[in-house]
Amino acid sequence: MLKNTFWLEKWQSGQIGFHLDKVNPLLVEYWPKLNEGSKVLVPLCGKAKDLIWLAEQGVKVVGIELSDIAIRDFFKENLLSYEQSWYDGVAYYQAKELDILLIEQDFFEFEETDFDACYDRASLVAITKEARPRYTHHLKQRLKSNAHLMLITLDYAYQDGREANSPPFNLLDDEVLEYWPIAEKPIFSQDLFSQNPRYKAKGYSYFSEKVWLIDLIL
Structure with missing residues (x-):
């Protein structure tokens, strides 16, 4: 585990290539319709603009983030x-203009429960395979028994067969189904390797991104 x-x-060195400096279009396209006031959990949220979009849908957004730099940058950059x-x-940071609460804490130490939904774009893929069972178990304890999970995964391989030694880590469908047996299959998949030559230049043999929408029965 990292x-x-x-x-x-x-965050201290600014090496945040994992940060997406816009709202993720997959979130806009596939996020489920929730009742107004629903509680949405965003683990390892960084300074994602997705938090803004979610709050604008009328839900209560709670993001968990280790770095105070990420949290303060989120508020500063979004005015x-x-x-x-x-x-x-x-430390708890409650936005005044939107219903967004950012908590500066290790996710494994976060104990609040009864969330109606979870948005995981860059959390599970940032966790090592050895730590994923613990992460998933802890996440399930935070969610209501009928909660919704939107999970974005990456499936890739290097041309030379090496394993990644830093995030984002590869996450196969079978592993997702092991953690979430109620899931059936991704609702969307796109071949990023064919869309962008930079993936070949970085030594990948394939690289795909998938969206899972899982309605829980815990």
Whole structure:
């Protein structure tokens, strides 16, 4: 499992190639319709603009993020003000203009429950395979028994057969089904390798992105 210092150093040094500087179009296309006021959990949220889009849909957004740099950049870059409070040594940042609460905490230490949905674009793929069962178990404990999960996965391989030693990590369909047996198959898949020559230039033999929409029965 990657240590927290790995991510904190990434934000400190500005090595955040994983950050998408716009709303993910897959979120806009496939996010399920939720009741107004539903609670949505976004693990390892970084400073994603997806948080803004979700809040604009009338839901309560709770993002969990280790780095205070990411959190403060989120508010600064989106011209949002916030109120900061502390509870049991954990910092909470509540946006004033939108219903977005960012919590500066290790996700494995986050204990709030009863979330109606979870959006995972870059969380499970950032977790090592060894730590994924623990992550998934912890996530399930945070969700209502009938919650919705939107999960985005990456399936890729290198031409020389090597394994990735840093995120994002490969995540096969069979592994998703192991964690979430209720899932059937991805609702969308796109071949990024064919769409963009940079994937070949980086040594990949294929690279696909998939969207899973899972209605839980826990």
